[in-house]
Structure formats: C-alpha cells, structure tokens
Amino acid sequence: MSSEQKISRINDVLAYIHQDITFDLPAKDLADIAAYSEQHFHRTFKQVVGEPVHSYIRRARLEFAANQLMFDSKASVLEIATKSGFSSVSSFSRAFKSIFFMSPGQWRQSESENKDKPYLKDAEIAAAYQRLDKSKCPPANIINLPNRHVAYVRHTGYGRSIRQAWQILQAWAQIEKRDFSQQFGLHQSNPAVVELAQCRYVACLAIDTPLTRRGVVNSLMIPGGLHAVFKLTGKYGDLLPQLSYILEQWLPASGFKMQSTPAYVQYYKNQFLTADELFELDFCLPISLFI
Structure with a gap:
C-alpha cells in the first residue's frame, strides 16, 4: 500500500476523532474506519501521526479538558474528567x-489572561496581542x-507554513475544476493552551458530496448546530489574540x-493566500445552553 493511501x-480516523473528542473511541472501531486489522492500525497510526493512537x-482530550476548566465554570472537575474519558478525578x-x-x-x-499562552512566544503574535483593544469584544450572531x-x-x-x-x-x-471560493479553516487546538508547533489545523474547501477518489486531499463533514x-x-498575527x-x-x-466539536473560520479573505496577509472571516464557535 502506498504512503498516500496510508495517510488517507x-x-x-483523525477526522472521526476530532468530530467530537468526547465520543467513545475504542481502537477496534478506529481500525474499522481505517479498514485495517487492529494490530496493523496501531502500527500505521504511529507511523503516520508520530505517536500511538491512545496517546494522541x-x-x-486533556486539551479539551483545559478549555472546559477555563470556560465552563458550572461543570465540576469530576464532570469534565468523565467527559474527557477518565474514570476518576485522581487519574x-x-x-x-x-x-x-x-x-x-x-x-x-488561575486567570485565563495571566496564563503563559504558548502563542506569546511568537514575537509577531505577541505584538498583536499588545495592540488588541481589550475594552470591547466584537458582537456575536447566534445562529x-x-x-x-x-x-x-x-x-x-x-504559522505561515499553513x-x-x-x-x-x-x-x-x-485540477478537479472545483469552485475555490468557500474556504474554511478548522481550529482543532487552542493556541492559548497548546504549543504552536503542535496545533492542529485543517484547510478546508466546501464540496457538495464526500469524495470518492481521495489521496493527498480527503473529505470530512464539519458538524453544524448552534x-x-x-x-x-x-493581518496575520492578529487572529490568535482575537480568538x-x-x-x-x-x-x-x-x-x-x-461545545466539544471544533471551532472553525470561514474565510472571505484568507491571510495564507494573499500577498498582504490580510484576513476577513467569520469565527464560528460551537456553543450550547447550560442545562
């Protein structure tokens, strides 16, 4: 099997994992998604991703838990631990x-604004953070x-390598003669918590139906909802402090x-594709009511 097929x-599997990180994710089910035996799946996942699937x-889930601890004050540590796949608070x-x-x-x-945000190690982004007008927050449209x-x-x-x-x-x-106008970026990591080099980002283009022929480019579904x-x-550097x-x-x-599904952006001007590195976009944050 070619390396391209393995990556595909x-x-x-990665798309399934990040569709909702709180799902039950047994290795056997993930192996079935990849169409591998479980033993071969473990080897291939580590070869492609660079770490074992359980570690990944x-x-x-711990990154998700860090976000929940900061931004869901009504949930107990036990509730967050359970939602993150742990059987006890001690573990x-x-x-x-x-x-x-x-x-x-x-x-x-600890206050969120006082945490050592990994993205502040980047001088350009840190300068943008200092310029940010912290007296007002942009209005939200709930849809x-x-x-x-x-x-x-x-x-x-x-980083710019995106x-x-x-x-x-x-x-x-x-090559496929596809419309390139509806562009989305999936932010699967919070760079205020995760080192920039380890942040997971997915460049996405709207299509009508899932791809049947895949290789370097694959297809997934971004979950909808509230x-x-x-x-x-x-401009490039400004976005992470704004988020x-x-x-x-x-x-x-x-x-x-x-919510536990990933946040994403819809680009109207994409800073990674323009010479001036300016962006215009919608930041779409998945939310729900406290129940």
Missing part, C-alpha cells in the same frame, strides 16, 4: 498535571449552522458553554 486512511487521543489530575504542570483545580483558579461537506488538507503547526496546505488544496481544486459567529478582520479574547471575555459572560 489515517486521516479518516489522551492528549487531545485525570495526574494526567493533567503531566502536561500542564498544575492540578485541574489550580488551572481553573444554527448547517453540516458542511469539505475537502481538506491537514496541517500540524500554526500556506503549504492551502496551496495543495488550491492546486487540487484547479454557533456564535464573530466577524473578524486584521483568545473571545474565549476569555465573551464566552464566560455569554450564558453559553463551548
């Missing part, structure tokens, strides 16, 4: 501390969004809680 099959899922606390170097309770008690079928190219790392994923997707669209939509503009500010300021005061 593992991408199907555990890390993604959750040990795992959480191994990554974030403090207990879940300490993490929750139900549809499921979206997209073709995509996955990328690890948040341009490569978009160039691959653009070349594919030209979202808070924010219109944002700026952080929405999560830190708007979300806790909104009366909504963040």
